[in-house]
Amino acid sequence: MKIESTFKVKKGLAEMLKGGVIMDVVNAEQAVIAEKSGAVAVMALERIPADIRADGGVARMSSVGVIQEVMNAVSIPVMAKARIGHFVEAQILESIGIDFIDESEVLTPADDVNHINKNNFKSPFVCGATGLGEASRRIAEGAAMIRTKGEAGTGNVIEAVKHMRTITNEINEVLTCDTNQLVALSKKFRAPLNVLEEIKELGKLPVVNFAAGGIATPADAALMMQLGCDGVFVGSGIFKSGDPAERAEAIVVSTTNYNDPKVLADVSKDLGEPMVGINIDTLTEEEKLAKRGW
């Protein structure tokens, strides 16, 4: 017997990405730099989040041409983003053979109530979360991987830290509660009961959880790993910096050696300029991408 694209196989790919760095790229040239610098996967985009933020307007799935250019350029897995709820963009990405679909708040949502039913797809999905309720709802919809939302395109790690700490605290609440309290917690977090039951049994989320949104330095990546993330997405942080190849490599080495400050100091030396950051309290509520998703 041979069965393709079982949930075990979808979740399995995320397991293989663990301890690694996934980098946003906008063309083949950047994709090759990312692969050579040790990225475990790349996210193919027309515009990186910092530019989407600066440009405004409606942000949609990237052009298929750009995504295929990246797919042809590298041997590592390639991810691409679909709008929240836009299952046709996801169908298109699946049809061109994308390795992972990010149902992403960085793009303008297409449905203000529903996310994509990810169980309907052969391709695995990663989804953003700000807390355990959101993570659990996405897992119930079929997500094979979770990431913190953070605040994409800001180069400011504070929101990713907040989301990771919230998820960890809420998991601890599930693990320490008595089973009589589980239904009440399901109501409190708006989290499907069966997912909370699975978390209680496993002692952790049933899928891999990466950090994303605002990671710009090797120290940021190591911070997220020390907080318990399984790996790191770096969006604008690499190709908006002074020396992308060197910074990419430094972040990769830091993600593996996150517990060794001597290594972190060594790779952080002479890195050139990081991307310019944005303070979260200067953003209006409408400008906060993490608010998108339901």
Added chain:
Amino acid sequence: MKVGILSLQGSFFDHQKSLDLISLESLLVKTPEDLDKVDGIILPGGESTAMSKISSYNNLYKKLDTKIKQGLPTLSTCAGTIILSKSVIDGDTHIPNIDIEIQRNAYGRQNESFEADVKFLNNNDIYCFIRAPKILRTLNNDVKVIATHIEDIVGVSQDNIVSLTYHPELTNDNYYLEWLLAFMKEGKYVGSF
């Protein structure tokens, strides 16, 4: 005894869980010094390009290569097997120690990843193949075939090394776990195909 797991990137925690299940002590190996503390090593799945780049920071592969050549019991899965292959199609060779020719991502992209029957030694079970490589051929008679999926060679053994293209650590069936314990204790290939 203590078994090391190469932990630069990839599914090293899953292998650690396998070792926990058979009560073998484990160490996540990230530096050349770590290799002095272990009596066996597992090279996990992940991305071979990323692992090799990360290893170059502290020259870990050089010492790993020496240790494997000195007879350290070595198990590799998926990307780990690419790292040990003597000939790699569509990719670089890293620390060639097993005489096989392997092709990266040979079954296609992620949508073609699958679960399927594997005959491993005397046992049949269902395992995951994730963007798996394919062993195209063995390069000499020192290499024994120990696992197959239909016509494909999916596991081989040579001296102190066993290399698989699939993921037993995601299944952890009793047959595999008992074999793993015997292999690490014996220090060389055990079982019959």
